Amino acid sequence: MIFKCLPAVDGEPQIYARIDDDGLCRLTCTEEHPPFQEWLAEGNTPEPADEV
Amino acid sequence: MSTIAVNAITDASGGNTASINGATPTNDNTMGRNRIINGDMRIDQRNAGASVTINSNQYTLDRYQAIQTQTGKYSVQQSTTAPTGFTNSMLITSASAYSVLSTDEFYFRQSIEGYNVSDLAFGTASAKTVTLSFWVRSSLTGTFGGALKNNSANRAYPFTYAISAANTWEQKSITIAGDTTGTWNTGNGRGLQVIFGLGVGANFSGTAGAWVGANYSSATGATSVVGTNGATWYITGVQLEAGSATSFERRLYGQELQLCYRYYYKIFPQATNSSLSLTGWTNGTTTAVLTGQFPVTMRIAPTALEQSGTASNYRIAASSGAANCSSVPTFTSPTNEYTFAVAFTVSSGLVSGQGAHGRTGSTTGASGYLGWSAEL
Numbered sequence: 114m115i116f117k118c119l120p121a122v123d124g125e126p127q128i129y130a131r132i133d134d135d136g137l138c139r140l141t142c143t144e145e146h147p148p149f150q151e152w153l154a155e156g157n158t159p160e161p162a163d164e165v
Numbered sequence: 166m167s168t169i170a171v172n173a174i175t176d177a178s179g180g181n182t183a184s185i186n187g188a189t190p191t192n193d194n195t196m197g198r199n200r201i202i203n204g205d206m207r208i209d210q211r212n213a214g215a216s217v218t219i220n221s222n223q224y225t226l227d228r229y230q231a232i233q234t235q236t237g238k239y240s241v242q243q244s245t246t247a248p249t250g251f252t253n254s255m256l257i258t259s260a261s262a263y264s265v266l267s268t269d270e271f272y273f274r275q276s277i278e279g280y281n282v283s284d285l286a287f288g289t290a291s292a293k294t295v296t297l298s299f300w301v302r303s304s305l306t307g308t309f310g311g312a313l314k315n316n317s318a319n320r321a322y323p324f325t326y327a328i329s330a331a332n333t334w335e336q337k338s339i340t341i342a343g344d345t346t347g348t349w350n351t352g353n354g355r356g357l358q359v360i361f362g363l364g365v366g367a368n369f370s371g372t373a374g375a376w377v378g379a380n381y382s383s384a385t386g387a388t389s390v391v392g393t394n395g396a397t398w399y400i401t402g403v404q405l406e407a408g409s410a411t412s413f414e415r416r417l418y419g420q421e422l423q424l425c426y427r428y429y430y431k432i433f434p435q436a437t438n439s440s441l442s443l444t445g446w447t448n449g450t451t452t453a454v455l456t457g458q459f460p461v462t463m464r465i466a467p468t469a470l471e472q473s474g475t476a477s478n479y480r481i482a483a484s485s486g487a488a489n490c491s492s493v494p495t496f497t498s499p500t501n502e503y504t505f506a507v508a509f510t511v512s513s514g515l516v517s518g519q520g521a522h523g524r525t526g527s528t529t530g531a532s533g534y535l536g537w538s539a540e541l
Binding site: 125128130133134138140141142145146147148 | 231400468469471472473474475493495496497498
């Protein structure tokens with residue numbers, strides 16, 4: 114499982130997509146989402162957003 | 166038939182211990198006495214009765230979180246095996262014969278919101294005695310364990326209970342003097358954790374029957390459910406109340422569902438091309454921002470949106486036409502404890518500024534859902 118940045122939208126908070134081991138995204142979240150924060154605390158870094 | 170019309174009913178000494186049909190009504194044992202939500206395991210919004218292998222600290226039946234330090238050691242499922250008077254239970258099945266390490270923890274818990282236990286006055290000299298009661302059944306026999314714990318995990322009360330006969334429902338009741346020290350949340354944070362151990366290592370196990378300033382999740386020597394391959398362990402009728410044990414508090418299904426919605430809300434039409442109760446507007450040629458209102462005020466503003474993971478499970482209908490989505494719905498703002506917003510995306514064809522409606526997909530939408538969590 115990893116988290117990946119979604120393309121930024123002006124004036125909107127950054128949204129992250131959780132990519133599960135099977136490659137599907139079943140959750141998107143803000144940086145305040147507790148499991149995302151725990152994942153960051155483990156030393157992980159979200160992947161950058163795809164080029165739009 | 167006679168009618169009693171009086172201003173007060175007291176006991177023989179003028180006090181407040183008069184009983185009716187053997188029960189003594191008090192502020193604590195009438196409606197609202199059970200601080201556990203979904204104690205009879207009827208609500209399973211996330212999995213609708215499907216078995217889930219626990220590979221992370223994840224929520225299963227509504228309000229219950231399965232905790233693990235090693236993946237894949239047990240599964241959780243809503244079950245229709247239940248004692249008389251109940252229709253459902255939670256089934257834990259061990260996936261292997263795992264020897265628990267001192268640093269391991271396998272348990273499930275319900276975290277009770279501080280607002281719902283603030284009157285227990287834990288952490289003060291006025292702390293109330295509480296009773297935890299439940300029905301349990303297992304393929305194993307022996308002494309099992311669990312604990313009450315505060316949010317900071319520095320106050321805990323390990324407890325034990327015995328299962329004397331295999332595969333037989335038994336009702337247990339454990340009375341616990343309230344903790345007069347420690348810090349206990351009384352707001353919308355985690356007020357109290359009710360924990361049932363499934364295999365807890367020595368580092369997180371303590372002597373049963375006393376409050377201690379430690380992070381204990383079970384009692385020393387308790388039977389490990391995950392230690393026996395295929396072992397089963399069921400529970401239902403969970404009740405935590407002030408004072409001594411009373412009968413399980415029955416709530417209407419709709420009432421229980423509303424209580425659950427404060428912590429998790431899922432729209433799950435289970436049909437293709439069905440309404441997701443989302444309306445909004447197109448803000449470009451590929452995206453619509455759709456909004457809705459939560460049925461009850463969430464505990465906190467959700468910070469994530471769950472969906473099926475398949476874009477074609479979702480669809481936008483607008484004046485310019487309707488199309489299945491090309492990517493999965495995403496969390497967007499404004500989402501708060503009252504309302505939510507979701508971004509739906511199609512590959513092309515929308516006209517900016519039109520009204521739009523969110524639906525499940527035209528051919529693959531039966532699995533489409535949207536879920537928001539405000540769990541503790």
